[in-house]
Amino acid sequence: MDGNKYLSEILDFYKYKVDNNLCTPEEIESASRVLQENMEMYGTIADFAKFYGVPEVNVRVAINSKLSAKPRRKVLYPFHKFLKIVPEKWRKNR
Numbered sequence: 243m244d245g246n247k248y249l250s251e252i253l254d255f256y257k258y259k260v261d262n263n264l265c266t267p268e269e270i271e272s273a274s275r276v277l278q279e280n281m282e283m284y285g286t287i288a289d290f291a292k293f294y295g296v297p298e299v300n301v302r303v304a305i306n307s308k309l310s311a312k313p314r315r316k317v318l319y320p321f322h323k324f325l326k327i328v329p330e331k332w333r334k335n336r
Contacts (some may be wrong), residue, residue, distance in 0.1 A: 284318035
């Protein structure tokens with residue numbers, strides 16, 4: 243199994259468990275800690291806009307007014323830091 247399929251299957255299973263309230267508190271804590279401390283994931287303004295279903299201009303405003311992290315190569319922003327500034331109403335759109 244190649245890396246993409248393996249990672250996709252792991253993430254799909256975690257999503258299944260989360261969506262169906264099957265995770266133990268320990269699993270949630272473990273996954274959260276690993277993702278926050280070790281996972282580097284970057285996205286463009288267009289990626290974030292598509293993911294949250296909002297216009298790119300809204301993402302740009304949020305980044306310019308609230309995100310202190312510097313973009314990587316001037317177009318890629320750290321998702322784990324962007325997550326901290328996402329307005330709640332965007333999450334309801336998902």
